Amino acid sequence: EIVLTQSPATLSLSPGERATLSCRASQSVSSQLAWYQQKPGQAPRLLIYDASNRATGIPARFSGSGSGTDFTLTISSLEPEDFAIYYCQQRSNWPLTFGGGTKVEIK
């Protein structure tokens, strides 16, 4: 099983600041990694697929990068609606696995 480790667990930032979230895989997943955003009481929403492609309707302030074992989700300038929990997920190997999440909270 591929283990995805997300860091930091919590990121405390102010609106307008840049957020950098990390996801590290226990073995290479090539570019087969996605990022999701989850707000309280809601299902996760797909943000980024295949490491660097924005899903339909996702604002340009969200960007993804990386390949192999190290991946980054960047939010260039935090909007109030971006404070949420973010998960990475790999589809390279069965079983599909998720990272433990990074909570982006208001400082």
Next chain:
Amino acid sequence: QLQLQESGPGLVKPSETLSLTCTVSGGSFSSTTYCWDWIRQPPGKGLEWIATMYRGGSTYYNPSLKSRVTISVDTSKNQFSLNLRFMTAADTALYYCARRYCNTTTCYYFDYWGQGTLVTVSS
């Protein structure tokens, strides 16, 4: 707009079997372009993939649950289902159904989700 809606009991007794159904509306269900998944999230915790109904009827299960879980599909009703046997308190979670887009060689990521249904295991 595609919608997925989970249904099932909110409370299950220990050792019993959980049966959940996901009803898909507003889009294509029978196409081999998609596969259908179950994912769960214990309260306050992260996401765990449970099972996939792949195009053509193949199924894939999380090894941690494989001995207890079955996923099935009823295309005539635009539904797919999850059975999880021998429930324990550790199975208490929000259960989501979700869809993944597939091309000819692989399936991708969860692009549509249901709202989730909370299942509590308690006597």
